[in-house]
Amino acid sequence: METTIDKTYAANLVTISGSLFNSSTEYFMSRWAHIPEDKFNWTPGGLSKSPIQLGAHIAITNEFFARSMAGNPPVQGDMATVFAWMGQEEAKITTA
Numbered sequence: 001m002e003t004t005i006d007k008t009y010a011a012n013l014v015t016i017s018g019s020l021f022n023s024s025t026e027y028f029m030s031r032w033a034h035i036p037e038d039k040f041n042w043t044p045g046g047l048s049k050s051p052i053q054l055g056a057h058i059a060i061t062n063e064f065f066a067r068s069m070a071g072n073p074p075v076q077g078d079m080a081t082v083f084a085w086m087g088q089e090e091a092k093i094t095t096a
Helices: 007-032 051-069 079-094
Strands: none
Touching: 007 051, 051 079
């Protein structure tokens, strides 16, 4: 059974989602400006992400959703495949 979505509803959803991506990125970047450079790799331990890891995670996640909404997902497959791709892309940013 095929599901249909009202085109106006879909267009509004894309517009709202794009706006949320932009505002969340702006919020993160406004906070990023206050992190001293020597703390970019600091983490309290355990599974906590450092600021640089968090930034990479947000950037890659936003890229995935933006490209997917535009009809050009960077990777296709199940969630394990998506998470594996995200991990690889984040590593490219966070490792020298």
